[in-house]
Amino acid sequence: MTRTKTAVCVCSGGIDSTIAATIASREGYELHLFHASYGQRAEEREKEVVAKIAAYLDAKELKFVEIPFLKELGGSSLTNITMRVPVGEEVNLDKEKETPSTWVPCRNLILLATASAYAEVISADAIFVGFNAEEARAYPDNSKEFVKRYNAVLEKAVASFSQPPAVKAPLVDLLKPDIIKKGIDVKAPLHLTYSCYLGEEKHCGICESCLHRRRGFKEAGVEDPTEYI
Template identity: 60%
Template structure:
């Protein structure tokens, strides 16, 4: 089946996407990018365990400073909306938006894929996050793939971004992950850097609701 690069945060969605690639028989090469996010330490710990659990062929951890201190998500100690300040079905972009993040991270993954000769780049983009994050939408994937057709050397085959969850909400992703026996219990979703999930930030609330609506027991320990 060949090789697949999987852009993984260590969170629920990208882990399920990587598991799909692995279950389809591909050799999976995970790439995780530290870009100043408050939960950087926890994400790295999670992705290292996930790589072992799914039998990834390799894990590349990269670091960039482009986004540091330009978003609530990438400014240490910055206030992140929590509790009732979070609207799970809002279509407005929250202060945790990181400017053009997926464009930059996918470009890095594409460079890695071209080097490896991988034909696919798996991502965890999904319909729930696409409501407020435009770089999770199908048209973004389509346009990025069109760019890749013109972006690689003449002797290379352009890799293609594959977003298997792009039409799914969190409950559907949880159900699929459970069916695939993805290591959901190892994933880290929280925007913060605590020892356990805070339970009240937007990402934690989406995660909690996903498990509840899916009717799947949530293996996550929450502070609140």
């Protein structure tokens, strides 16, 4: 396939961002996968799987960046190892009432700003993200409104002679089961993805992210390829 469009794909190695990157590939974009380490527990594991996903999707480039100040700022059990990551019954998967300790303040805004800088450097046409309706229930930085407003800001955030890239969130209206069905449709490498907050070799199966993953496969009626501890 001749690829005339270029996309930066923000990829954590999880299901959502991997499917978004796969969709970019199927739409004919040349892929530049982008992973950020911000002191999250799973950063080394994520980098391993993102490298495999980049190879699988035949990405033109794989960019790893360090955003260490998010850990320094603190405020999240994902980056502060003196805090516990909630597991099992401590997790409220539907998150109507409170912000979990695993929330990283303003992470997506900072990630997108960093990915936008990279996109401007390589004159990318688009930035693909895995934002989705499941996460947006408690995290507004995953919502359609956030993407719309961020795209408006971006028009004034790049140089006058640069074309601002468009942030694209192809899963923004979907909940996990439909995201997984979409992933099967586009032949995303779900078997390579890693979701666990804890960063061990195998998925713990009981942190919030693992619980979402398990529930998503179950509700989608799709066999879960994951090996849980």
